[in-house]
Amino acid sequence: MIxxxxxxxxxxxxxxxxxxxxxxxMRRSGKSVMLDLIKEELLSSEVDPSQFISINFxxxxxxxxxxxxxxxxxxxxxxxxxxxxxxxxxxxxxxVKNWEKCINSLRIELNCDxxxxxxxxxxxxxxxxxxxxxxxxxxxxxxxxxxxxxELYNTITIHPGMTNQQLFNEYLMYGGMPYLANLNxxxxxxxRYLLDLFNSVELKDIVKRNKIRDIDIxxxxxxxxxxxxxxxxSATSISKYLKNEGCSISPETILNYIKACVSAYLFxxxxxxxxxxxKVLTVNEKYYIADHGIREAVYGGNQTDIQLVLExxxxxxxxxxxxxxxxxxxxxxxxxxxxxxQNNKIYIQVTYLLASQETIDREFKVYDTIKDNYxxxxxxxxxFNMSQNGIIHRNIIDFLLEE
Numbered sequence: 498m499i500x501x502x503x504x505x506x507x508x509x510x511x512x513x514x515x516x517x518x519x520x521x522x523m524r525r526s527g528k529s530v531m532l533d534l535i536k537e538e539l540l541s542s543e544v545d546p547s548q549f550i551s552i553n554f555x556x557x558x559x560x561x562x563x564x565x566x567x568x569x570x571x572x573x574x575x576x577x578x579x580x581x582x583x584x585x586x587x588x589x590x591x592x593v594k595n596w597e598k599c600i601n602s603l604r605i606e607l608n609c610d611x612x613x614x615x616x617x618x619x620x621x622x623x624x625x626x627x628x629x630x631x632x633x634x635x636x637x638x639x640x641x642x643x644x645x646x647x648e649l650y651n652t653i654t655i656h657p658g659m660t661n662q663q664l665f666n667e668y669l670m671y672g673g674m675p676y677l678a679n680l681n682x683x684x685x686x687x688x689r690y691l692l693d694l695f696n697s698v699e700l701k702d703i704v705k706r707n708k709i710r711d712i713d714i715x716x717x718x719x720x721x722x723x724x725x726x727x728x729x730x731s732a733t734s735i736s737k738y739l740k741n742e743g744c745s746i747s748p749e750t751i752l753n754y755i756k757a758c759v760s761a762y763l764f765x766x767x768x769x770x771x772x773x774x775x776k777v778l779t780v781n782e783k784y785y786i787a788d789h790g791i792r793e794a795v796y797g798g799n800q801t802d803i804q805l806v807l808e809x810x811x812x813x814x815x816x817x818x819x820x821x822x823x824x825x826x827x828x829x830x831x832x833x834x835x836x837x838x839q840n841n842k843i844y845i846q847v848t849y850l851l852a853s854q855e856t857i858d859r860e861f862k863v864y865d866t867i868k869d870n871y872x873x874x875x876x877x878x879x880x881f882n883m884s885q886n887g888i889i890h891r892n893i894i895d896f897l898l899e900e
Contacts, residue, residue, distance in 0.1 A: 498530060499648050503817075504636065505534060511634055512538065513582070513610055517600060519621065520614040522638035523762035523787045524698050527675045528614040529553070531638055532586045535612060539584060549584050550575050554592035563592050565599035572599075576607055583609040591615045591706075601628040614638075616702055618760040637762075639817055640788040641673030643810070643897040649678045665894050669799055669806060672790015691794035702761035709757065714739070714746055718754050722764055722784050723796050727805040727812075729769075729781045729824075755784070762787055765816070770823040770835060772867065783824055785812045807893060808833060808847045811876060814897055815845070830863050842871040847893070851877050861888050 511518055512535070520528045536549060550572060552559055562568045576583040585603065590596045590613040603609060621635060641649065646668045647661070656663075671677055671687055674694065680686040699719065709715055721735055732748035732755070739746055758764045765785050769778040786792050789809050793799040799806045815822055815836050825832030825844065834845040844867065846860045860875045867873070875883075876893045883890040 498533070499645060499652070501527065501531065501534060501645065504531060504638065505538060507636060508535060509538065515604075515632075517604065517629060517633040518612045519633050519635045520612065520638055521618065521620055521635060521762070522616070523640070524616045524702060525674060525676060525694055526638050526640050526762070526787070528616075528638045529588050530675065531636075532588060532612060532614065536584075536586070544584065545581075548579055548581060549586065550579075551586040551588070553588040555589045563594060565593065565595040568593055568596070569599045569602055572603055573606070576609070581608075583607055585609055585611045587611070587613045589614060589616060591617050591620055597628040601632075604629075604632065616761065617706060618762060619706075637816075639673075639813060640790075641675060642814060642817055643668050643673075643894070646671075646673050647898075649675075650682070653678055653681060661894050661898070665897075669803070669810075670790070670793055672788040672793065674788055674790060677790070687790070688794045691788075691791050695791050695795050698761050698763055703757045703763070706761075707753075707757040709754065711746075714744060714750075715754055717742065717744060718751060719758065719763075720796065722755065722758070723786060723792050724798075725784075726786050726789075726792065727783055727808040729783055731781050759784075765812070767812070767822055767824055767834075769826045769831075772825050772827040772832075772835075777823065778826065785809045787813070789813075804847075804849045807849060807876075807878070810897070811845065811847050811893065827863075827866055830866075832863055832867075842869075844871065844873040846875045848875065848877045851875070851879050851883055851890075857883070861885060864888055 508518060520531055522528055532551070536546075540546065552562060554563055562571055572585065587593075590600075593599065600611060600613065604611060643665065647664050650664060650667065667682065671682055672691070674691065676690065677687050680690060699715070703709065704712060704715065717739060718735065721738065732751040735751050736746060736748045755764065759766055763786065765787065767783045767785065769781060770776070771778055786809060789799060789806050792806070792809075812822065812834065815834060818838075820836035820838045823835045825835045832844055833847050836843045836845060844864065846863065848856060848860050851857050851860065864873045873888045874896075875888060875890045876896050877890070878893055879890070880892060
């Protein structure tokens with residue numbers, strides 16, 4: 498287990514504060530481990546472990562607690578014997594019916610500090626907002642970044658002394674799901690695990706939660722989006738594609754299915770922004786997958802589609818760094834990422850290699866019509882600095898490893 502200090506730094510100011518800490522993210526992205534790391538943080542500040550109450554609602558032994566009243570009564574009973582503050586850790590809270598009513602009541606009744614995790618974006622829906630408005634803070638837990646991957650990979654010393662380039666080649670294929678270290682990054686075992694994870698997300702977090710009946714259509718849509726990460730498409734284009742495959746389905750249904758995948762944190766949508774009109778466009782979004790290793794296990798082709806996968810890796814890293822991201826559209830040209838955080842903005846182009854003058858012109862000259870003074874980057878795997886005309890060129894690996 499690695500420390501994931503960047504997440505702990507974000508959570509630390511809210512420990513022992515009267516706000517519910519909500520950890521969300523894709524299934525098996527490390528939310529349960531984060532709860533353990535928070536417990537370690539509390540123990541280091543002399544909190545006694547007897548003050549902890551921890552419940553994982555996917556454990557069959559806790560099925561009887563999966564409704565608000567039963568859970569409430571159990572916590573009131575257990576906390577009665579605790580001296581001082583009670584620390585509540587609820588894993589996969591979405592399994593509890595009307596959980597938000599229970600959490601709100603416990604917050605009012607007890608001297609407690611509450612931490613919950615969930616694998617569905619609807620966890621923070623209007624129902625939660627009604628009961629807990631202004632009373633919670635959310636932290637999205639993503640699969641491992643490249644720097645975290647290196648930290649973990651080096652602890653198991655499969656191939657000691659690997660260069661960052663060699664490690665990146667491994668990351669490109671395996672991705673960043675935390676459990677893979679327990680499999681010693683054995684290729685066959687990793688593929689089996691990631692396939693099982695994909696199926697688990699599909700069945701538990703998408704099909705079951707959204708009561709989807711036509712699983713075959715869902716799987717075709719999942720395959721299409723997974724294959725076409727980082728490319729612009731619409732629900733209508735998917736509908737036409739499926740019609741050619743012999744499946745008739747409306748664009749509206751396709752959008753609902755994709756929305757269910759986004760709610761399960763499997764895909765992340767990125768809207769386009771017209772840089773001249775300064776408005777967000779409502780059609781032809783792009784989607785990126787939470788973990789590119791899953792794409793390799795399910796679909797394959799990460800090496801063949803390295804341009805798309807590099808974009809995916811950079812996009813997820815930008816999310817980890819707290820940016821709000823759009824795709825930039827200016828006339829008939831496109832900027833991969835416009836990234837905004839507070840009052841800061843950066844522009845980013847991602848390409849595999851600047852191997853020809855045509856590629857160099859395409860990646861650098863797209864910035865010619867943008868006259869502001871915000872930093873503009875071109876990221877590639879080229880080892881040499883190819884910056885020009887005030888546009889910064891960075892090696893992708895160096896960019897991923899910078900603080």
